[in-house]
Amino acid sequence: MKVGVLSLQGDVREHVSALIACGINPIEVRTGSELAEVDALVLPGGESTTIAQLSEIFGIFEPIKQRIAAGMPVYGSCAGMILLADSILDAKQGQKTFGGLDITVRRNAFGRQVDSFETDLIFDDGSSDLIKAVFIRAPWVEKVGAGVKVLAVVDSHPVAVRSTTLLATSFHPELTADHRIHRYFIEEVAKPALEKVQ
């Protein structure tokens, strides 16, 4: 399986390292031809407005949107969650997302940087071990559509959700040495989705 990391802006390096630790040799995706090479994609943390804008300028906004609609498995952390959401609140005027995940996300919902925090969470992947979650100017999920499962919550707000092919977290597992979420994406989201297609 070839996994790409959208490498226009943000913490690309950390996602690349996490994927390597999971035995994947990721491709940095900046162009349409690089996108065409990958079976699955990771959208990093960063500024969702900047990433969306650069995607449009360099002509991969529509191709990514279409690949997602056609069933490409995607994992997005923080800005990546915003980019996967069908609908966003507190957005910049006219801010676009790739969409595909039937959720409504509130940007910077936990507040500004002074409110950023880390905590230990239960992540619903069958393990009862807590996971270290780092929230940075993080969004939360305000509304979840049918077919979307909530995997983790903070103060009753969903902060990790999935559909059949898409996974999104408000927090940044790539900033910790625990690669459970990346492994979950590869094993429990991407692999089953790709096997179904074949």
Add this chain to the structure above:
Amino acid sequence: MSEVKGTGRVKRGMAEMLKGGVIMDVVNAEQAKIAEDAGAVAVMALERVPADIRAQGGVARMSDPDMIEKIQAAVSIPVMAKARIGHFVEAKVLQSLGVDYIDESEVLTPADYENHIDKWEFTVPFVCGATNLGEALRRINEGAAMIRSKGEAGTGDVSNAMQHMRKIGGEIRRLSSKREDELYVAAKELQAPYELVKEVAHNGKLPVVLFTAGGIATPADAALMMSMGADGVFIGSGIFKSGNPAQRAAACVKATTFWQDAKVVADASRGLGEAMVGINVADLPVPHRLADRGW
């Protein structure tokens, strides 16, 4: 489930999210919106851009809280603000306003010519300037969660930023080639804590994100800094002191992402109109050089 704010990981992590991006100096809400629309990853709210501080002289201080709040209300991206070197009360004021990052900046007039702010005391993260590795590590030791090379702010002359990036990069490469038992003396020579020196020697990079600043005025300048190993770029006077700020801002964002592709940088450089006029750093009398502030 206890939530802990202001940890090292949360502060340094915030800077990781800015990587590959451009942070722009803005003096009002209108400029902040132009910067956000152009794809800036954050804005630096200040009353006067460095070029004007230079031209007008006088003591440069923290900005008016009203002005910072207007900018915070105008954009959804992070808002940074500058405090004077050593002025921990300005820093507390900025923290209480909820700015996302504080720049303890040599562009403002220093409040303390011996000590920098003890940045561990704060929940808000700090970025500090450095001209060499020792200075960068002293700032990190005081709690800085992000470093930027200083350059010479407000000149539009990229030569000092280049010099500082080469210096920091060169010193890191030299450390990495040293034997373990040579790192004690290296720490002495760098005037930096041994633990940090050892960490840099082992990892071949700073423990925090390294941006570049000071004198960057064109898309090619931004791409040059990225090729020197910068994680991202601060552009101060370069954008809003030029002929067509919106277009130049967007062009610098493009060149920062696609710095390896000369064709993209070429396209971004087309028809931008007049760049800021600029001052050659060599023509600046030494006492007027901002990069020498901080120690």
